[in-house]
């Protein structure tokens with residue numbers, strides 16, 4: 346559990362490294378973009394996969410009862426959510442789940458609400474499947490990002506709005522929505538017959554005093570109108586195993602989603618993913634606590650560094666995730682120029698703000714799930730580039 350140790354990812358076809366040329370036009374950038382971590386998975390998970398891999402038969406596999414029970418236990422332990430085993434269904438990833446939900450519960454031309462700036466695939470899953478995006482932009486206030494409920498009330502009153510995809514905790518702004526916010530959002534959607542798909546993939550990566558509160562755990566009424574997506578992939582750095590799950594208390598919704606899973610023949614899943622989930626949820630908590638402490642340290646480091654050296658760059662300290670949303674508006678550059686500058690002058694491969702929506706203008710997303718030395722180097726490079734221009 347030495348997160349300071351730099352792990353060499355070369356030779357693993359890691360997207361974070363291999364896509365640099367394609368995305369940034371050069372390999373000469375420190376890759377701090379796509380949301381995975383540069384840390385080894387918990388040793389228990391590694392051993393579990395090794396053990397399974399040692400049996401040289403990799404045919405179709407089923408998920409055993411232990412898979413579902415470990416999810417039930419994890420939700421109870423980490424999120425105080427009493428989930429019934431029957432509510433849980435395997436899914437081969439959260440983004441595929443969003444697509445299946447869109448196909449199961451909306452028709453072409455229907456509107457789906459998202460709250461930008463938000464995780465770019467939220468746009469794709471709606472547009473690529475012939476549905477229409479209805480934006481309910483977040484408000485960037487001095488105290489942090491907030492939801493615009495008046496606007497949400499107005500847009501959801503329209504009959505063609507059928508679904509809202511919630512990002513909770515929110516990528517990229519790092520908000521952990523509180524009980525009041527969730528209740529208000531949930532009530533507005535319920536009243537207007539707008540189904541909520543709550544993407545809670547970052548639920549385990551919370552930093553502040555306020556714990557993650559699953560939307561569907563708030564009341565039976567909200568539970569009836571919510572499909573919750575979760576996964577061990579962000580938490581334990583096992584996204585390449587493509588294993589997630591949904592929690593759907595409403596039997597009618599669950600059955601329809603299960604039908605989609607059948608229709609696409611995606612139900613077999615990845616056998617290593619199933620084993621990894623069980624192992625991570627059973628034995629991964631000590632590792633997770635250490636990881637969270639390390640990430641908090643990285644976040645603090647960046648916050649302090651920016652405050653001391655480039656206070657004109659605005660950041661709301663994330664309440665969750667290992668992602669930081671940096672506002673470079675004060676540098677007065679166009680987005681294209683800022684992008685080029687970050688790549689060519691600072692030598693950093695970050696996520697380009699406008700891909701998160703028009704609200705991402707002048708922003709870049711920084712992934713701090715890397716060893717402290719790497720983050721220190723990245724910040725030093727950013728400062729040096731900025732000072733050269735400022736001089």
Ligand SMILES: Cc1ncc(COP(=O)(O)O)c(C=O)c1O
Pocket residue numbers: 380437438439440441464512516544546576578584589
């Ligand atoms: C909010 C959010 N949802 C979903 C995903 C991806 O989920 P999956 O790999 O299970 O499709 C990510 C990855 O960054 C994410 O940030």
